[in-house]
Amino acid sequence: MGYRVAVVGATGAVGREILKTLAEREFPVDEIVALASPRSAGREVSFGDQVLKVQNLETFDFTGWDVGLFSPGGSVSAKYAPIAAKVGCVVIDNTSHFRMDPDVPLVVPEVNPNALKQIKRNIIANPNCSTIQMVVALKPLHDLFTLKRVVVSTYQAVSGAGKDGMDELFAQTRGTFVNDPPKIEQFQKQIAFNCIPQIDVFMDDGATKEEWKMRVETKKILDPDVDVIATCVRVPVFIGHSESVVAEFEEPVDIKRAYEALREAEGVVVLDKREDGGYVTPIDSVGEDATYVSRLRVDPTVPNGLAFWCVSDNLRKGAALNAVQIAETMIALDLLPRHG
Secondary structure: OOEEEEEEOOOOHHHHHHHHHHHHOOOOEEEEEEEEOHHHOOOEEEEOOEEEEOEEHHHOOOOOOOEEEEOOOHHHHHHHHHHHHHOOOEEEEOOOOOOOOOOOOEOOOOOOHHHHHHOOOOEEEOOOHHHHHHHHHHHHHHHHHOEEEEEEEEEEOHHHHOHHHHHHHHHHHHHHOOOOOOOOOOOOOOOOOOOEOOOOOEOOOOOEHHHHHHHHHHHHHOOOOOEEEEEEEEOOOOOOEEEEEEEEEOOOOOHHHHHHHHHHOOOEEEOOOOOOOOOOOHHHHOOOOOEEEEEEEEEOOOOOEEEEEEEEOOOHHHHHHHHHHHHHHHHHOOOOOOOO
16 A cells, blocks of 8 residues: 655645656655645646646645645745644655754654654755755764764755756856846845855854855754854756865774775765876766765875765755655555555
8 A cells, every 4th residue: 555645845846756756766655746826737748658737736635645745935934834743644855844843853864764763743854955965974974973063165056946046047147148147036146157155044143044054954953062163155067965074083093994984884985086087077976866975085184084975866865855755665664644
């Protein structure tokens, strides 16, 4: 027997990727429904060989549905996730709304799967895309050497801002060659041929909310004793987040053991040749499930330091894939009941 699955926000970039991922991974689906806002109702989306007609989230009854994969925006999840959860539908929410709720597990299956045993509200939160790939890479190193502090600079693709962000980069890039003035709507400045050191709003301490997310989410997922300082930058790349990570550990670092741990870690692929092109770039990660690690080296400026480059497809592992993996892990742990 399979499960009755609802995909909420099905017409967005992440929602479409969730449907694609469910089909590719042959998730045990008995019945699936695509949900979105009233204005998207009636549109069609693909699920494997099937075409699904999008239904109106506002009038949908979640009674009898087993799992809801939500990515409709924080305010929409805030309203409808509790409604679904209350009638027994397990919600895996991709927005930021529930992530820091102490009663909601924040889960990366390769890192903290046992957090799924602590579900109190029938809601599980999917972490921020930039946090996910970083903690997947850091977990095996933390297990070996005990992580103390992380300094990370991110190079984040425009798809992190959804389809409209991708459209803006495309339009501005094309406009540059025909002398059209850039139309700035989704980002704070022109994104084509530029880098913008702001993702989300500024907070009182000068950090942006994206940078704050990386700090507090890493503590919740990996270890509350780990300190994180992040600088998050939007770059003119369509898909694939990159990160430059410098990590300090409590114990002496052995580079050979670090390589071995990363190569054996679930969800990590090490591609690190000390030659021209012997590393992964964002475009190499598109459509791939792995978190890639390159440029691993000792940091000689601090005791017990390591530096590395980390790349992942932000729409897959950074969003859709992680959500589907949470559901798969719940099945493996016998935590996802069927209502059929």
